[in-house]
Amino acid sequence: MRKRLTRISMDYKILVLDDEEGIINTIKIMLNRNGYYCKGITDPIEAIDVLKNENFDMLILDYIMTPINGDEVVSRLRQFNKDIYILMLTGHKDLTPPLDTIKVLDIQGYCEKSDRFDQLLLLIESGIKSISQMRTIKQFKDGLNKILQTVPKIYQLQPITTIMEEILKGLMPLVNSESAFILIDDFNNNTNEKKVIFKGVGTYDIPTEDLIEKLSPYLMEQIGKSREMNEVLSLESGMIYPLHNEYNTSMGVIYIESKDFKEGKALIEIYARQAASSINNAHLHSLINMKKEELDWTYKELKKRYLDTIEALRLTVDAKDIYTRGHSDRVAYYAMKLGRAFNLPEDQIELLRLAGIFHDIGKIGTADDILFKTDKLEYDEYEEIKKHPLKGAYILSAISMFQDVVPLVKYHHERIDGKGYPEGLKGDEIPFLARILSVADAFDAMTTDRKYRSKLNIEDAILQFKMNAGTQFDAEVVDMLIKILDDFETMKKELDETFKT
Numbered sequence: 001m002r003k004r005l006t007r008i009s010m011d012y013k014i015l016v017l018d019d020e021e022g023i024i025n026t027i028k029i030m031l032n033r034n035g036y037y038c039k040g041i042t043d044p045i046e047a048i049d050v051l052k053n054e055n056f057d058m059l060i061l062d063y064i065m066t067p068i069n070g071d072e073v074v075s076r077l078r079q080f081n082k083d084i085y086i087l088m089l090t091g092h093k094d095l096t097p098p099l100d101t102i103k104v105l106d107i108q109g110y111c112e113k114s115d116r117f118d119q120l121l122l123l124i125e126s127g128i129k130s131i132s133q134m135r136t137i138k139q140f141k142d143g144l145n146k147i148l149q150t151v152p153k154i155y156q157l158q159p160i161t162t163i164m165e166e167i168l169k170g171l172m173p174l175v176n177s178e179s180a181f182i183l184i185d186d187f188n189n190n191t192n193e194k195k196v197i198f199k200g201v202g203t204y205d206i207p208t209e210d211l212i213e214k215l216s217p218y219l220m221e222q223i224g225k226s227r228e229m230n231e232v233l234s235l236e237s238g239m240i241y242p243l244h245n246e247y248n249t250s251m252g253v254i255y256i257e258s259k260d261f262k263e264g265k266a267l268i269e270i271y272a273r274q275a276a277s278s279i280n281n282a283h284l285h286s287l288i289n290m291k292k293e294e295l296d297w298t299y300k301e302l303k304k305r306y307l308d309t310i311e312a313l314r315l316t317v318d319a320k321d322i323y324t325r326g327h328s329d330r331v332a333y334y335a336m337k338l339g340r341a342f343n344l345p346e347d348q349i350e351l352l353r354l355a356g357i358f359h360d361i362g363k364i365g366t367a368d369d370i371l372f373k374t375d376k377l378e379y380d381e382y383e384e385i386k387k388h389p390l391k392g393a394y395i396l397s398a399i400s401m402f403q404d405v406v407p408l409v410k411y412h413h414e415r416i417d418g419k420g421y422p423e424g425l426k427g428d429e430i431p432f433l434a435r436i437l438s439v440a441d442a443f444d445a446m447t448t449d450r451k452y453r454s455k456l457n458i459e460d461a462i463l464q465f466k467m468n469a470g471t472q473f474d475a476e477v478v479d480m481l482i483k484i485l486d487d488f489e490t491m492k493k494e495l496d497e498t499f500k501t
């Protein structure tokens, strides 16, 4: 019969001291079979020496030995090692050390030698459990100490990026991380423009304006999600911790790359709260130290690169599907036309334009075979497609500068009668601009060829809108669409000129 091989873990090291070689061998076999590493020594004096130089978690030792007994070994050992877990093997009941000695020497357990070692194994396993708990407590204590040492630094008045770097330096050792970053909103500027402040360490030690290229759409999506839901997210590559101020408003995130979180997780949550409040406090002061021009430049560059990146991603999505090519641009155009017809202010027209361009950006994450399927979609596949408004919203909410576009993207498939998705909002619950976007989106879908049907002419499209006004679409927006379609020929010309393809 083939022997079962157990992998021996070096997580816990056990030393067995007994002057009978046979006992050592028996215990060794039993421990190895249960996956524990163990070393055996027959001479008590040598054992003390070994324990001085080598780190062991547990000592199992005999009581009656020569030249010194087990209690004497422990007494000498305790002079330099208070931590090691000790189990004593005893012979006959009358050969047991007095209970007082056991207590004084801090011996955690004892057990009578017998032919079978079931009881010993139980004692060892419960000992290993306590050792593991002690390690956790120690790690926690060390971590808290580290945090306490760093906290004063992060409360000092210094430039915000220095504070952020201090925070990262405090956090990373807790989970053996080598790369991490903090991304926060620059909520303290007086302009309406939303800016971000970024500080990274390790692979993320890059200028702010490069960060968009560095972060994957997936990570952006998860950052947005963590911020929206105010939840710690655990990814394969690391963890995202949302930061919020005392009013529970999202300020940004900390991302820490590591595969080794374990107990560090809870520590980081404690620290993240400290970090958020220190950032909050220091932000006001430190901003004064930053050159305004520098911020402005970084912001413009960042916004440009972000738009460029998303634009590139969007074009990839568009380019993948010949039937929807140009769709987003046309939706943006129709949405703006409708917005203007409603006399909306220019900033809202700009929102409609951005939302038109990016409304389906969430499809980046949808598998090609679902996106381009010509047959009827299965239930699960349709459910997957239905996630795109939410995914898109997350991608855009990673950076606060697009926060006003987020609701439009998120709700562009909602219906007035509440039968839409992702939230099933009804009537006025759906933002007005999202209702406009929904009509613009549907109008372009109806009037262009799709893989599953040919385009409708204007009259049939209008008929469709009339039939679905008040259920799928906002009736007021439908009326406005019909009104502006009087001039459809001019619109077509304008579109052709703007998007010569």
Ligand SMILES: [Fe+2]
Pocket (backbone or CB within 6 Å): 359, 360, 388, 412, 413
């Ligand atoms: Fe969509």
